[in-house]
Amino acid sequence: MSQGPARRGDEKHKRIDRRSWLKAIGVAGAAGLAGCSGGSNGSGGGNGTDQSGGGNGSNGSQPSNATNGSALGGGNESGNQSGGTSSGGVPEVGGTYSTVVSSSPETLNPLYNTEDGAGDLIGYALDYPYGFKPGTEYFQQLYDMTTDKGNVWVAKLRENLEFGGDYGEVTAEDFVYQVTQLHQSEWAATADASSWPSEVNVEATGDYEFQIELPNPNALYPETYDPLLYPIPKELMQPYVEEQNADGLRKEQELLGLGFAGNMGAYTLDSRNRSSSLTFKRNENYYLRDAEGVPEQFSKAPYFDTLEVQIVQEEQSRLAALEAGETDSAAVPPNRVSKFRNLERTDVYVIPQPYNEVCVYNMRDNGWNAGPGNLFRKKKFRQGLGCAVNKQRLVKGVFRGFADVEYTWQPQWSKWYPDDTSNIMEFGTGDLYGPEATQSRIKEAISDTDYGYSGGMLKNPSGETVNLTLYHSAGQPTERSMADFIAQEFKQNAGINVSVSAIQGAQFSREYWQQQIPDNPDQYEWSAGANNAGPREVTSANPWDMSVVFGLNTYPLNPTTANVFFQKDSAYNPYGYYPSWNASELFEQASSATSEEELQPIFNEIFAKISEDQPMGMLAFPAATTGYATGIDGPQENFFSGWDFSTWHRNG
């Protein structure tokens, strides 16, 4: 994953393409302890969208945008306390917190994990170096990061960090060794490798301090999540480094069982049954209790004696468990939210998250199977399709209002979303919606081809009505409804027939989304792995036209991370998009900006260009809708919910 393009709805990720998202969870906590509890992403059986919706404070019936003011923190509209107690004191310790998830993690080895769900589980027993509080405020956990000009960042460790077993105290050397000997090596193939290209220079400048020297200044370096490192003892890694044994490192029991975590996690992993449950026990020596500069509610954290995670594949069973009071949290699909809101023992929180719902057009040679050429490659045609789908109605009808409309690669609640939206083309709304808006653009796009309209339907040069396929994840009712809605709108407004097909996410990823690596990659201008194995003539095993199987991350804390989706030769371009705008230049400017003031105008331009170029049909930002037992005090209705998970407790 270079730069970690993150997908929602992955069940299989041979490659490391969700790492940044995983970190986003550890950091922002959005789904960390909430949205993923039983959400349907992850590996194994479930796949596809977190069926969720978004955006409004407490009453879920109105179309959203109510998160816009509060999604990044600030007020708590529904009156849910965060952290501490309602009464303001430190809570009592005791009891059990239990949650359900839909699938079992592949590995808990922090060096090799690429799943967001497993990231949450690791996070219970091992803290990341830093997180973000509501308001995108840096929250120091293991180390603080500072910089003068943005190109040299200094990380300063807390001095009370201890590994478990005989590994002793945590020093800067442990982190530096991990970066230089593992992430920057050619043999280890760690999940974090792409965050540490060889141009990044890391060295220890003291026992508890190391510095990271970047090739270009980056004012938002912590927000890229790249500098996040799990603390791993040097002695544990050393034997594998000497033998260059990645396989052994992957299977190391100490890493798989998180036994080295010492005092660096709120809980310790007590037992694990790979297919059914994990049990964590309260960590008596949690370092944040005596740490400086943390809120008072951490002083006795964590507040549960036991933390139980049950793996329940069947959504109905998860919801039944929530209803019966057997679990404290589970993801609730949008069409069930009102039911769980009305139950006495459960609350439903609407938690914004950064994944979008996109209708991806295949611009590679095996896309557009309705006739000669590939009309998806024409910007005007894509704009026409943008006018075909009524986004407001999609949000209201399919997501029951728990979503925000999407016009460009950023949720409207993000602080980077342009204040002045006059340059953002709002396709699918108002004048930019309807048969006239759609067909006039499509006619312009096909003026130099033999395609044409007849009887309100788009015909290919042979006179047959254009028919396109649209794939969605099997077993995802919300996604299926969305696909059906798109099909209906395309027929009505664009005169295009759409056949909707269900497919397993893993199969789609393998046989449609990823390309076959060419035998001789050198013959192409670029070949960057399975998600962009070359120019448009390099294709996947099977032809496909459109897909809503995967949603992608829009990185609201640092949108530069999304550049990988818009470069024709990046590591992530399964759909064969060639931007008609200066994407690489603008993203380059953004990543080397030295201040936030400098960044905003660049982002404004990027978002305007994306909305105009319509690289894919950008439809909606569903929020996670998570049900919690009424007595649980801690979850918040903002992007950072879960940043202070160790202070969560039960009232009453």
Add this chain to the structure above:
Amino acid sequence: MGLGWYITRRVGWSFIVTFIIVSITWALLAAAPNPEIAQAATQVALQGGDPAAAQEAAERARQLRGLDAPLYQRYIDYVTSVYTLDWGWSETRSQPVIQAILGALYYTAQYSIPWTLLVIVIGPIVGLYSSANQYSWKDHLATGFAFFGYAIPNFFFGIILLLIFGVELGWIPVIYNTGVPVFSLENARQLAIPVFVLVTGSIGGIMRISRNESAAFMNADFVKTANAKGVSKLRIYARHVLRPTMVPLSTTMVSQLLALFTGSSLLVEIVFGIPGIGRLSYRALIAQDTSVVLGFVLFFTFVATIANLVQDLTYTVLDPRIDFDDR
């Protein structure tokens, strides 16, 4: 040449059969490209390494997995590891395959043993009862029950019962708890419904076969003779009718035993959240966890061979008319 010699030969033959299957599996695997090696090379290419470095990475991956050894050496290692139960490493679970399979078997056995026993015991008895009371309301009731169980999909029946007894009445837990002792009331409570669903789903076949088979013997000469001698009804059914009925029935039963490790348990395991063999094998297939899938191939090979053996031996024990001398 008695029964002992026959059994010895059959066991020996079973061993040869598994050996042949294991060898074929190895040949197929050896001929297929190893995805992990391609992955290692891709990884280097992705990090901007040059083709030579990618080649090197692939070589290293090959050495690590012992794939650079000569073919015969690899074959010997493979066969040795199969018969010493060293079946490799599951990538999707990060644990040895044999551990994954045994762990899953432990939970499957907890419901499959009572399920099988109940089916084997209740099925023939109800069938016999039906045929003894042919075309009475009792027969129709038993037949109706059998067809209902057979017709209603297990997973759907399971969800309904879970909703009624778990969510509405709160008598049984919704989430299966692996932490309870095997022989405990809690475990019996959480397994009662899955076992009930499975028994109703599979008893129909056995019941109908035993009903029809035993109906054929109800009027046989030897039954009439027994009746004439004044043998009690119970003894006639148990000794004279049930025994010949069991010969064709044992075939069905063995296949039933096999089925319990495969398809039918998957949906029930998913609904009730039981971490058994069905879910493990399904997930391994979906996630392409080759070593686990291979583990299952071996596991089922052994199970099927043993089942076949047991079936033949059951025949010979149950039916003295079957002669094993000249086999």
